[in-house]
Amino acid sequence: MTAITCLALTAALAGCGKSGIAVPGELDVRTLDTGSYPVNRYTYDRNNGGKGATLEGIRMTAAVAPSDRIDPALNIGRGGAVLAGVDDVLNVSHLASAVKNVLVNRGFLAGFASSGSDREDVNDNPDPNGTTITTRVLRFPTTDAAKLAARELEDADFSVALNTNQKLTLPDYPDAYAHWRPGVPTIGVAMAHKDFVISLFILRPTADVQGLLSWTKKTLDAEVPVLDAFQATPADQIAQLPLDPDRLLARTLVADRDHRTVDPDKFAVFPANWLVLPSDDLKSWTKLVADTGADEMSVAEGSFVIRVRDAGAAGDLVTGMISNLQETSASAPDKVPDATCVHRSSDKKPSRCYIRYKQYVGVMDGANDAEAQKKAVAQYALLANSL
Numbered sequence: 001m002t003a004i005t006c007l008a009l010t011a012a013l014a015g016c017g018k019s020g021i022a023v024p025g026e027l028d029v030r031t032l033d034t035g036s037y038p039v040n041r042y043t044y045d046r047n048n049g050g051k052g053a054t055l056e057g058i059r060m061t062a063a064v065a066p067s068d069r070i071d072p073a074l075n076i077g078r079g080g081a082v083l084a085g086v087d088d089v090l091n092v093s094h095l096a097s098a099v100k101n102v103l104v105n106r107g108f109l110a111g112f113a114s115s116g117s118d119r120e121d122v123n124d125n126p127d128p129n130g131t132t133i134t135t136r137v138l139r140f141p142t143t144d145a146a147k148l149a150a151r152e153l154e155d156a157d158f159s160v161a162l163n164t165n166q167k168l169t170l171p172d173y174p175d176a177y178a179h180w181r182p183g184v185p186t187i188g189v190a191m192a193h194k195d196f197v198i199s200l201f202i203l204r205p206t207a208d209v210q211g212l213l214s215w216t217k218k219t220l221d222a223e224v225p226v227l228d229a230f231q232a233t234p235a236d237q238i239a240q241l242p243l244d245p246d247r248l249l250a251r252t253l254v255a256d257r258d259h260r261t262v263d264p265d266k267f268a269v270f271p272a273n274w275l276v277l278p279s280d281d282l283k284s285w286t287k288l289v290a291d292t293g294a295d296e297m298s299v300a301e302g303s304f305v306i307r308v309r310d311a312g313a314a315g316d317l318v319t320g321m322i323s324n325l326q327e328t329s330a331s332a333p334d335k336v337p338d339a340t341c342v343h344r345s346s347d348k349k350p351s352r353c354y355i356r357y358k359q360y361v362g363v364m365d366g367a368n369d370a371e372a373q374k375k376a377v378a379q380y381a382l383l384a385n386s387l
Helices: 003-013 052-063 086-091 097-105 143-161 209-229 235-240 282-292 311-325 369-386
Strands: 076-083 110-117 132-139 166-168 177-180 186-193 196-203 267-271 296-300 303-307 328-330 339-343 351-357 360-366
Touching (some): 052 076, 052 110, 052 132, 052 209, 052 267, 076 086, 076 132, 076 282, 086 097, 097 143, 132 209, 143 177, 143 186, 143 196, 177 209, 196 209, 282 311, 303 369, 311 339, 311 351, 351 369, 360 369
Antiparallel strands (some): 076 110, 110 132, 132 196, 166 177, 177 186, 186 196, 296 303, 303 360, 328 339, 339 351, 351 360
């Protein structure tokens, strides 16, 4: 049965996918009103529609160390960004436009960037009175290409202010290229590591070159082991990466399943690190992810499904998320077990419901309680039908 047929039947019969068999001891989801949402078991086409670089960039979320691993004081996450192409490196991660030809000529494949600080942003920009570190990890086809790219990225960036920039060295990382502009409290770094280039931009409150070098060493000390632990997709297999290999997106509630393609903001599966990077308390979120064994999460139309170690960990994750986000209790939908609803600080989606089903946690937001509850009912039915 196609998704289009399913939606048509849903409108007529008030529930698609309700022909599933009830498991003893579980709610018979055929009795739930799931509205027009498709909730039958489903599998998306594995074809990524030419978005292999985007999928590898998403995977590389796990290749970047959250800033609190650099120093516990850097506990405020500023988020992360998938770098699926050269334009993303320049326009999203804000690497100097002078490096564009280097990225093109050396065959940039995919990347990821994240940033963290010890102070909240001021008007969406780093607080100049704080320490802010941006880490980019850029993938190239070979180790040799990465080595050439690191040197050339440094040369291109250095040349932006050729007469005032000064080159620096790091004794513990002799392969790292670094420079600063005396009197300016920033440092730029490029270092090849295997098939990657680690690109850093560090902002400090004062223009102290030794302090900048010290923070550079701490950043590389934290980043290199994380990058070593990352299992990169072989370069010749990136184009064939599947859209939804573990069917997590298929378990995530959407209004319409047709014409879906990977989009980091709207339709994707991330390593659980994605939960941590934008948080204003990296330590608490890192601990919550580790304690619950969360390993990946889906993003689809503003809904999320997070996979954790087991059913007990699912309850712990919900409790921890509500606590970390300081959400307040609200009414949950009738009949659905393991549902928790809250009110949250959001102008557009102030209502949220969490659904727990075995090792999965669904998170649904709504403009009001009724909308969030309606989504929660449908999400529960979809999770139950998907196993």
